[in-house]
Amino acid sequence: MSITVPPIKCQGIKTKLLPAIRPIVPEHIEGRWIEPFCGSGVVAFNLLPERAILADTNRHIIALYQAIQAGRITPGSVQEFLRAEGAALKEKGEAHYYAVRERFNAQKDSLDFLFLNRSCFNGVMRFNRKGGFNTPFCRKPERFQPAYVTKIVNQVRSVAQIVSRYDWVFRVSDFRETLAEAKTGDFVYADPPYAGRHTDYFNGWTSEDEEVFIRQLKGLPCTFLLSTWQENTFRRNPAIDSYLCEPGLVRHTVEHFYHVGSQEELRHAMTEALITNSDRVSSLQPPLRPNQFALEMV
Numbered sequence: 001m002s003i004t005v006p007p008i009k010c011q012g013i014k015t016k017l018l019p020a021i022r023p024i025v026p027e028h029i030e031g032r033w034i035e036p037f038c039g040s041g042v043v044a045f046n047l048l049p050e051r052a053i054l055a056d057t058n059r060h061i062i063a064l065y066q067a068i069q070a071g072r073i074t075p076g077s078v079q080e081f082l083r084a085e086g087a088a089l090k091e092k093g094e095a096h097y098y099a100v101r102e103r104f105n106a107q108k109d110s111l112d113f114l115f116l117n118r119s120c121f122n123g124v125m126r127f128n129r130k131g132g133f134n135t136p137f138c139r140k141p142e143r144f145q146p147a148y149v150t151k152i153v154n155q156v157r158s159v160a161q162i163v164s165r166y167d168w169v170f171r172v173s174d175f176r177e178t179l180a181e182a183k184t185g186d187f188v189y190a191d192p193p194y195a196g197r198h199t200d201y202f203n204g205w206t207s208e209d210e211e212v213f214i215r216q217l218k219g220l221p222c223t224f225l226l227s228t229w230q231e232n233t234f235r236r237n238p239a240i241d242s243y244l245c246e247p248g249l250v251r252h253t254v255e256h257f258y259h260v261g262s263q264e265e266l267r268h269a270m271t272e273a274l275i276t277n278s279d280r281v282s283s284l285q286p287p288l289r290p291n292q293f294a295l296e297m298v
């Protein structure tokens with residue numbers, strides 16, 4: 001399966017889960033694809049719904065995709081920018097990374113955001129309490145080699161082609177507002193932050209958020225698919241056995257290994273749960289990879 005890789009990397013990116021997500025999503029969605037926590041957008045970029053609302057509270061991700069959609073940022077402008085900034089990084093070293101970080105925190109330019117996202121330490125996008133990007137440098141002054149720039153430019157090109165073809169809206173909004181819009185016939189794919197993991201300014205997730213979210217999700221007038229964590233070596237998500245275990249919900253589990261993360265704990269294998277209220281799953285083929293992909297009726 002060929003995968004469209006987005007130009008932005010973010011914690012909890014679902015690239016590796018696409019083979020498990022794809023068979024659960026209906027082939028035809030009558031209404032809109034609604035994604036209240038779109039992050040990098042990798043799921044929509046690969047499932048390609050005709051109409052979509054792609055929302056997130058991280059305004060920098062949304063601004064980048066809006067700029068690509070509007071043609072303000074193009075593969076050409078990205079290439080020119082990364083070549084110039086990459087050359088400055090090579091010449092000045094980490095001082096240049098921190099200068100771009102300061103400039104981004106003052107001006108919030110989308111190209112600076114892309115540069116930081118692709119040269120920060122461990123690929124972890126982290127924001128402080130005031131919303132300032134504060135991830136340190138990856139310490140590779142030669143980061144933006146021609147092949148790396150070309151790779152990012154091609155990722156921007158793929159996104160530009162996709163967003164010009166479909167009726168998609170990118171917007172900054174809280175999940176409460178996005179989910180409130182869902183109607184019969186829409187399909188919601190929800191991948192909220194994991195409580196207690198990857199917490200920062202954009203990914204803070206309180207027990208109140210979780211409670212409101214689960215209530216809204218279960219009250220949706222349409223089909224949904226929820227991505228959440230089930231367990232790792234250290235703990236199990238308590239929501240799985242409390243709110244997310246009831247007749248009418250089907251849970252798939254997938255072993256997943258995160259490569260983006262700063263702490264040792266975040267780099268261990270994680271069992272992810274894909275929970276849906278779709279009756280389509282009853283007609284699904286048996287799991288594709290039995291060792292990695294289990295289906296459980298709850």
Ligand SMILES: C[S@@+](CC[C@H](N)C(=O)[O-])C[C@H]1O[C@@H](n2cnc3c(N)ncnc32)[C@H](O)[C@@H]1O
Pocket residue numbers: 010011012013014015036037038039040041042043055056057058173174175176191192193194202203204209
């Ligand atoms: C697990 S990530 C989504 C990853 C995405 N599915 C991907 O594959 O790239 C969770 C996202 O939720 C966003 N977020 C956090 N709190 C939010 C809120 N209250 N409303 C909407 N989005 C929120 C974060 O900015 C982050 O991008």
